[in-house]
Amino acid sequence: MSKKRSLPVVLSAFLLIGSLLSGCGSNNNNAGASSSAASPSAATESSPSASPSESASPSASAAQEVTLKIGAAAVPHAEILEFVKPKLKAEGVNLDIVVFDDEGQLNPALKDGQIEANYFQHVPYLDSVKKEQGYDFAVTTKVHVEPIGFYSSKLKSKDEIKEGAKIGIPNNPSNEYRALVLLQQQGLIKLKEGLTTYEATPKDIADNPLKLKFVEADSATLPRSLPDLDGAIINTNLVLEAKLDPNSALFREDANSPYANVIVVRAGDESKDEIKKLDAALTTPEVKQFIQDKYGVAVVPAF
Amino acid sequence: MRDDLVDLLWAALRQTLYMVFWSSIFALALGIALGVALVVTGKDGVLRAPRINKLLSLLVNSVRSLPFIILIVLLLPLSRLIVGTTLGPTAAIVSLSIGASPFLGRIIENSLKEVHPGKLEAAKAMGATPLTIIFRVLIPEALPALVRSITIAVIAITEFTAVAGAIGAGGLGSLAIRFGYQRFREDIMYATVILIIALVQAIQWTGDGIAAAIVRRRTRAD
Numbered sequence A: 001m002s003k004k005r006s007l008p009v010v011l012s013a014f015l016l017i018g019s020l021l022s023g024c025g026s027n028n029n030n031a032g033a034s035s036s037a038a039s040p041s042a043a044t045e046s047s048p049s050a051s052p053s054e055s056a057s058p059s060a061s062a063a064q065e066v067t068l069k070i071g072a073a074a075v076p077h078a079e080i081l082e083f084v085k086p087k088l089k090a091e092g093v094n095l096d097i098v099v100f101d102d103e104g105q106l107n108p109a110l111k112d113g114q115i116e117a118n119y120f121q122h123v124p125y126l127d128s129v130k131k132e133q134g135y136d137f138a139v140t141t142k143v144h145v146e147p148i149g150f151y152s153s154k155l156k157s158k159d160e161i162k163e164g165a166k167i168g169i170p171n172n173p174s175n176e177y178r179a180l181v182l183l184q185q186q187g188l189i190k191l192k193e194g195l196t197t198y199e200a201t202p203k204d205i206a207d208n209p210l211k212l213k214f215v216e217a218d219s220a221t222l223p224r225s226l227p228d229l230d231g232a233i234i235n236t237n238l239v240l241e242a243k244l245d246p247n248s249a250l251f252r253e254d255a256n257s258p259y260a261n262v263i264v265v266r267a268g269d270e271s272k273d274e275i276k277k278l279d280a281a282l283t284t285p286e287v288k289q290f291i292q293d294k295y296g297v298a299v300v301p302a303f
Numbered sequence B: 001m002r003d004d005l006v007d008l009l010w011a012a013l014r015q016t017l018y019m020v021f022w023s024s025i026f027a028l029a030l031g032i033a034l035g036v037a038l039v040v041t042g043k044d045g046v047l048r049a050p051r052i053n054k055l056l057s058l059l060v061n062s063v064r065s066l067p068f069i070i071l072i073v074l075l076l077p078l079s080r081l082i083v084g085t086t087l088g089p090t091a092a093i094v095s096l097s098i099g100a101s102p103f104l105g106r107i108i109e110n111s112l113k114e115v116h117p118g119k120l121e122a123a124k125a126m127g128a129t130p131l132t133i134i135f136r137v138l139i140p141e142a143l144p145a146l147v148r149s150i151t152i153a154v155i156a157i158t159e160f161t162a163v164a165g166a167i168g169a170g171g172l173g174s175l176a177i178r179f180g181y182q183r184f185r186e187d188i189m190y191a192t193v194i195l196i197i198a199l200v201q202a203i204q205w206t207g208d209g210i211a212a213a214i215v216r217r218r219t220r221a222d
Helices: A002-045 A050-056 A060-065 A073-091 A101-114 A124-131 A173-185 A221-228 A236-241 A273-282 A285-298 B003-043 B048-065 B068-074 B076-083 B090-112 B117-125 B132-159 B163-167 B172-181 B186-221
Strands: A065-070 A093-098 A119-120 A137-145 A149-151 A166-170 A204-206 A213-217 A233-234 A260-265
Touching: A065 A073, A065 A273, A065 B068, A073 A093, A073 A119, A073 A137, A073 A236, A073 A273, A073 A285, A093 A273, A101 A119, A101 A124, A101 A137, A119 A124, A124 A137, A124 A173, A124 A233, A124 A260, A137 A273, A166 A173, A166 A221, A173 A221, A173 A233, A204 B068, A213 A221, A213 B048, A221 B068, A221 B076, A221 B163, A233 A236, A236 A285, A260 A273, A285 B068, B003 B048, B003 B090, B003 B132, B003 B186, B048 B090, B068 B076, B068 B090, B068 B163, B076 B090, B090 B132, B090 B163, B117 B132, B132 B186, B163 B172, B172 B186
Parallel strands: A065 A093, A065 A119, A166 A213, A166 A233
Antiparallel strands: A119 A260, A137 A260, A149 A233
16 A cells, blocks of 8 residues: 555656756756857967857857857868958857868758858859759858869970870769860860850860860879879869979860859858858958968969 | 760770779789788697787778878878879879778688687698698688678779779769769669679679589589
């Protein structure tokens, strides 16, 4: 009998303890979440005194500060974003920069809402993937061009490209086309008329007077394989990451190339306050100066 | 379907066959040596050498733990040294052979371990030297299992060749990725898939056929 009577008491005691524990737990979680959201920027940015003051008054700063999570390629994208981060912080936007190893994941992540914006692609690339993948994205601003260029460890000038020279070009659709278009601008080849998409391969070459041989390889392979080629057309970000001198390009795209890297958001988000602040912060004369000082010819401001 | 389909497929098929053929031969040579070495230096082996065994095992595991694309990049200098270039199907053969041989070594080791220890004991009792035991007992006894293991490995090499497109080696896998996937050419996607399935089937049937023939001849001899 006594056992039966005590059962409700025990149960209610458990419930009480349980609710206390879970209450505690969720309080802890809240505190943990807000401090961890604030800490990356505080840690990477500046004064160590900033972080205690923030965690002391989490409610006050959380109300004004908006965290904007942006996915980016490592160089120069993330570096340019880091440069504008303090300015945005002052305007109440906490820029959370996530560098993706696999740039192919940046658009899916934006679509899924894991990030609010991305900064790694140019419009032709976005056009080539958005229809098939069902992306409903908006381009907010052009930031920079990384002119694709022709590099060689053997030749010193364009005139030294001889008949039958072996030229490395990227094997992914948009960059392969871009590489062939650059060769066409330089008068080395002529592409077929009427190519409507941003895609072409050496099969689409109508005229190849020097009988150039093309090796289509992964972009990241090309800097490593330069000694085995007469030259290769390499994207600037890879040139920078491979520690090649971007000034050593024999020729490159000019600044008004359609391949400017842009900020991309989900359609409808372009009117959001924090996105507008980001766009404004990225297109200032200071950023222009920063890009020119830091990257020279390798990265050209596109605003 | 467009007019360039056949040309693209034919070129890619030739590149794949070229890579699979030569990589299999080199990987087989390395893999059999590794597999035999792993068995004979192991516990109960005829040339017991625990330290060498551990070292070999570590080597095999290290190479096997690398993603193939990383292995290709790591081996670029070796490719340049051996075949004089880091690009194209011939350069890929270097990485493919070295990448596949530890896998081959392991499955060959497993096949050889299936040989009944009694047979090795008997040979030893008759005064056979370790070399005689390896070449007259161990390998012949395990032959059908070895052929089946090698079949698995050749199919694995076929899969590996898909990655070799990164260094401009071409091949069916690269064609499927670059045109079928990235350029949304579904005719190419399906055609390459069918060709790859047919190729893998052909390899499997050949392997099964050889293994069955060996078993048949052996039972007749018995």
